[in-house]
Amino acid sequence: MSDKAKAEVEPEVNDPGQFLRTYGPATVEWAASYLDRVGSLPVLTQLEPGELTARLPAAAPEQGESFDAVLRDLDEVLMPGITHWQHPRYFAYFPAATSGPAILADMLASTINSIGFLWRSAPAATELEGVVMSWVAELFGLPAGWHGHIEGGASLASLTVAIAARESTGRNLLVCSQETHSSAAKAARMLGMELRTVPCDEDGAMRVDALGPLDGAAIVIATVGTTSRGAIDPLAAIADACEAAGAWLHVDAAYAGTAMVCPELRWAFDGIERADSVLVNAHKWMLTPIDCTMLWTARGDVFRNAFSMVPEYLRTPSLEDSWSLHEYGPALGTRFRSLKLWAVLRCYGREGLQRHVRSGVEMAAEFERWVVADPDWELASLRRFGLICFRHRGDDNFNKTLLERVNASGEIFISHTVIDGRYALRLATGGLLTTSADMEQTWAVLREAAAALSS
Numbered sequence: 001m002s003d004k005a006k007a008e009v010e011p012e013v014n015d016p017g018q019f020l021r022t023y024g025p026a027t028v029e030w031a032a033s034y035l036d037r038v039g040s041l042p043v044l045t046q047l048e049p050g051e052l053t054a055r056l057p058a059a060a061p062e063q064g065e066s067f068d069a070v071l072r073d074l075d076e077v078l079m080p081g082i083t084h085w086q087h088p089r090y091f092a093y094f095p096a097a098t099s100g101p102a103i104l105a106d107m108l109a110s111t112i113n114s115i116g117f118l119w120r121s122a123p124a125a126t127e128l129e130g131v132v133m134s135w136v137a138e139l140f141g142l143p144a145g146w147h148g149h150i151e152g153g154a155s156l157a158s159l160t161v162a163i164a165a166r167e168s169t170g171r172n173l174l175v176c177s178q179e180t181h182s183s184a185a186k187a188a189r190m191l192g193m194e195l196r197t198v199p200c201d202e203d204g205a206m207r208v209d210a211l212g213p214l215d216g217a218a219i220v221i222a223t224v225g226t227t228s229r230g231a232i233d234p235l236a237a238i239a240d241a242c243e244a245a246g247a248w249l250h251v252d253a254a255y256a257g258t259a260m261v262c263p264e265l266r267w268a269f270d271g272i273e274r275a276d277s278v279l280v281n282a283h284k285w286m287l288t289p290i291d292c293t294m295l296w297t298a299r300g301d302v303f304r305n306a307f308s309m310v311p312e313y314l315r316t317p318s319l320e321d322s323w324s325l326h327e328y329g330p331a332l333g334t335r336f337r338s339l340k341l342w343a344v345l346r347c348y349g350r351e352g353l354q355r356h357v358r359s360g361v362e363m364a365a366e367f368e369r370w371v372v373a374d375p376d377w378e379l380a381s382l383r384r385f386g387l388i389c390f391r392h393r394g395d396d397n398f399n400k401t402l403l404e405r406v407n408a409s410g411e412i413f414i415s416h417t418v419i420d421g422r423y424a425l426r427l428a429t430g431g432l433l434t435t436s437a438d439m440e441q442t443w444a445v446l447r448e449a450a451a452a453l454s455s
């Protein structure tokens with residue numbers, strides 16, 4: 001194709017400033033109107049696996065197309081295949097609430113696209129990451145002076161911690177509970193570590209009396225806010241056992257950690273200040289899009305020993321070396337992830353984040369009251385934070401069918417778990433757009449579906 005013809009097809013693609021000016025307004029408008037109307041879309045995709053692939057061309061185009069065509073196909077082809085995590089009645093798994101400041105900042109991070117491994121490769125990204133991590137530590141009431149950095153996910157963060165713990169203790173046993181997220185067992189498997197799974201009490205908390213001897217343990221992973229039912233492991237007692245045995249204590253607060261911003265919810269984290277490391281997913285309840293796992297450690301030196309590997313081509317003057325992000329985890333290059341978190345902290349402030357957490361907890365508490373007050377329904381476990389596990393008094397099959405029906409309706413999306421061998425429905429609040437009216441509608445959808453199934 002001649003240069004002239006090419007310029008007519010795609011005049012701006014190699015001129016990013018012009019490209020953004022041309023297509024940016026329509027793209028931002030797409031994003032804004034998506035968030036305005038997301039509540040009117042079916043929350044769970046109505047497509048079957050593979051349908052979307054069949055609708056897409058088998059190969060990339062030979063010639064560049066207009067970005068308008070990309071936006072059009074986003075609407076026409078991809079949209080039916082989207083499960084809408086920002087939908088106000090999305091209650092499955094855990095929330096992944098995004099927010100205006102974070103969306104814009106994430107776009108800016110992709111614009112700057114600095115790769116943070118050395119201080120000089122990304123000075124602002126490197127220093128801002130340290131600053132926001134200490135801001136959040138202060139908001140959460142965590143000890144001052146911990147080293148904080150951002151990892152790509154909680155699973156990766158726990159893997160990273162397990163490597164550091166093994167390095168520092170010289171031991172090869174990873175201890176967690178029956179309720180610990182599967183990322184712990186996966187880390188043990190990937191690292192060839194031995195795994196010990198500790199039984200839980202009736203509320204799903206790790207039984208300290210059943211921890212067993214920890215002399216050979218490299219690491220104990222305790223959780224505040226387990227994935228299945230939000231259970232709270234007794235951190236202080238586990239810290240006693242770890243301290244006595246010289247084992248590393250890692251706290252996985254991927255979901256619930258954001259609640260530390262509210263002093264009245266900090267009781268659940270009692271003892272966390274004695275941990276060797278703590279992770280919280282800002283990309284769950286903290287209004288920041290994936291990926292943004294905040295990982296703090298009291299043992300920054302151990303991380304550096306475990307992960308620092310500086311080849312000649314990455315050597316810089318020693319003053320700069322002390323800021324190198326890549327020396328604290330497995331990755332070399334990382335995105336400017338702190339920018340979106342910084343934007344959230346700036347635009348919401350402590351009070352805005354507290355309001356968000358409190359409203360999710362209050363909505364869940366109200367839902368819990370409805371369940372308790374209705375003789376056809378029961379709680380399957382204690383409500384923790386914004387997570388409720390409940391069931392209809394029908395049997396497991398009844399509840400399974402009920403879940404399928406309500407999710408197929410497109411009006412709500414909830415998930416399930418199994419507690420003490422029995423099937424339970426699982427609803428987690430925390431979306432930015434969820435209102436009390438959405439909770440009422442959700443309860444109505446569930447009750448009507450149950451009534452229809454019973455008749």
Ligand SMILES: Cc1ncc(COP(=O)(O)O)c(C=O)c1O
Pocket residue numbers: 094152153154155156181183223225226227252253254255281293
């Ligand atoms: C307690 C807990 N830990 C770890 C994870 C894994 O998170 P990620 O997807 O960031 O790896 C989850 C996911 O829901 C979780 O609930």
